[in-house]
Each structure stands twice: as C-alpha cells, then as structure tokens.
Amino acid sequence: MCPHCHTPMVPDGGRAFCATCPRVAHYGDSPGDVERREDNRLHALALLDIALAHQDEQRKHDQLITTEMEARMGQTIQTRGCSKCGSTMYRTVDVDDNGNPISVPTFICNNCGHMEG
Known part of the structure; x- marks a missing residue:
C-alpha cells in the first residue's frame, strides 16, 4: 500500500510501483x-x-557570442548529432555578405572525430 496515496502498489520484480503517484x-x-x-x-x-x-x-x-563571431568572420557555425557516438558535430561554413554559403565543409564530431557530409 502506498504510504502517500493509500492505494495498492503494483508489484514488479523486487519492487512495487504506486499506480497513482x-x-x-x-x-x-x-x-x-x-x-x-x-x-x-x-x-x-x-x-x-x-x-x-x-x-x-x-x-x-554562447549563442550571442557565436552570432557576433559569425558576423565578424564571415562564417556560420553549424551543428548536428553524430550518427556514430551521439555527440555534437560541427562545421564552419564560409558565407558571403548576404549570409549565403560559399563553401560547405564536412561535419566533424567533437567527441570521436567521426566525419560526415
């Protein structure tokens, strides 16, 4: 019996779970x-x-700093999840004055070094 709700607890292996809380x-x-x-x-x-x-x-x-750096350097930093280890992958894309990509390099994982796309 749950000491808080006073409802029966559901057994599961060596434990029991309250169905209410x-x-x-x-x-x-x-x-x-x-x-x-x-x-x-x-x-x-x-x-x-x-x-x-x-x-x-x-x-x-960090996003404010990144936005300022991107504008000053003419680059955009892109991120995505690594398909190998699940960590974060980064790439720095050169952009023109209108923010359009000039070159698109490969993503590199900051954890395992895996490269994609």
Missing part, C-alpha cells in the same frame, strides 16, 4: 523508506532543474 517501494521497505526515496528523487529533480536553468542561460550567452 511516482513512489517506488523495494521488497521489505517501510513506509518511511518509501518516503525517503521519494524525497531523494524530488531533491535530485530540483538540482537537475537548477542545472538546466543555468545551462539555458549559458547557451543563450
């Missing part, structure tokens, strides 16, 4: 164990939210 009980857990696990889960999610908010601020700052 995200609580999980392991075999032999007390109601206090279940609540501590939920508190830890919520704390981890709060920390993740803080980290993602900071990352979003940093990403916006």
Whole structure:
C-alpha cells in the first residue's frame, strides 16, 4: 500500500510501483523508506532543474557570442548529432555578405572525430 496515496502498489520484480503517484517501494521497505526515496528523487529533480536553468542561460550567452563571431568572420557555425557516438558535430561554413554559403565543409564530431557530409 502506498504510504502517500493509500492505494495498492503494483508489484514488479523486487519492487512495487504506486499506480497513482511516482513512489517506488523495494521488497521489505517501510513506509518511511518509501518516503525517503521519494524525497531523494524530488531533491535530485530540483538540482537537475537548477542545472538546466543555468545551462539555458549559458547557451543563450554562447549563442550571442557565436552570432557576433559569425558576423565578424564571415562564417556560420553549424551543428548536428553524430550518427556514430551521439555527440555534437560541427562545421564552419564560409558565407558571403548576404549570409549565403560559399563553401560547405564536412561535419566533424567533437567527441570521436567521426566525419560526415
């Protein structure tokens, strides 16, 4: 029985899941164990939210710098996912004064060095 919702928990292997809320009980857990696990889960999610908010601020700052550099250098930086390792691939495309590509080089993965297109 879920200590929070007071609804039956669904067994799955050595664990049981509440069908109403995200609580999980392991075999032999007390109601206090279940609540501590939920508190830890919520704390981890709060920390993740803080980290993602900071990352979003940093990403916006990086985009401003990148846009300024592209305009000054006459180049555009393009990115995409690497089909080999899933990391980020980059390429720098030379552009004319109107932003049209002049040359289109190969994407290179910053993690594994794989090259595409």
